[in-house]
Amino acid sequence: MSTIKKFQVTFDCAEPERVARFWCEVLGYVVPPPPEGFATWEDFGLSLPPERQGADFVCMDPTGVGPRMYFQRVPEGKVVKNRVHLDVRVGTGLVGEERVAALEAECARLVALGAVRVRLLLADGFDESCLLMQDVEGNEFCLD
Numbered sequence: 001m002s003t004i005k006k007f008q009v010t011f012d013c014a015e016p017e018r019v020a021r022f023w024c025e026v027l028g029y030v031v032p033p034p035p036e037g038f039a040t041w042e043d044f045g046l047s048l049p050p051e052r053q054g055a056d057f058v059c060m061d062p063t064g065v066g067p068r069m070y071f072q073r074v075p076e077g078k079v080v081k082n083r084v085h086l087d088v089r090v091g092t093g094l095v096g097e098e099r100v101a102a103l104e105a106e107c108a109r110l111v112a113l114g115a116v117r118v119r120l121l122l123a124d125g126f127d128e129s130c131l132l133m134q135d136v137e138g139n140e141f142c143l144d
Contacts (some may be wrong), residue, residue: 008068009086012078013137016057016071022136023069025113026088029059078138087144088129095128103131103143110143 013019017025024030031041038044055073090106091099099123100120107117110133118132118140131143 003124006067007086008070010070010072011139012074013071014073014077015137016073019135019137020057020059020069020071022113022115026060026110027066029066029069030062032058032060043088082140085139086141088141090143091128095123100129103129106143107133
């Protein structure tokens with residue numbers, strides 16, 4: 001029998017801290033404390049070689065249940081659709097207009113944080129409504 005394993009979600013991005021802080025707001029995640037011996041993450045960053053400063057950032061579920069999220073700077077920009085994306089579950093158990101209202105309310109909150117609304121996909125008799133969005137660097141995700 002296989003055991004359940006913890007996993008980390010990794011994002012390639014241009015500005016790791018900016019993207020990480022966006023996802024903290026989306027998911028209610030937090031930035032973990034800086035490494036021992038450093039008062040802040042900025043202090044820790046300044047201790048690194050210049051090419052490593054700002055190269056990565058982390059956020060985590062404060063309850064420890066959800067996956068850790070790791071953001072790493074890469075030189076290339078995003079050019080095609082994600083092959084994997086996050087579904088942010090804000091409409092679970094809701095249907096019809098009530099579900100769409102919940103999706104739209106969360107969409108408005110996230111747009112204010114820098115997300116981009118792509119389009120609303122209405123229920124089709126098989127799938128419930130969901131809202132396609134992009135984060136602050138254009139990574140696709142769904143409000144589901």
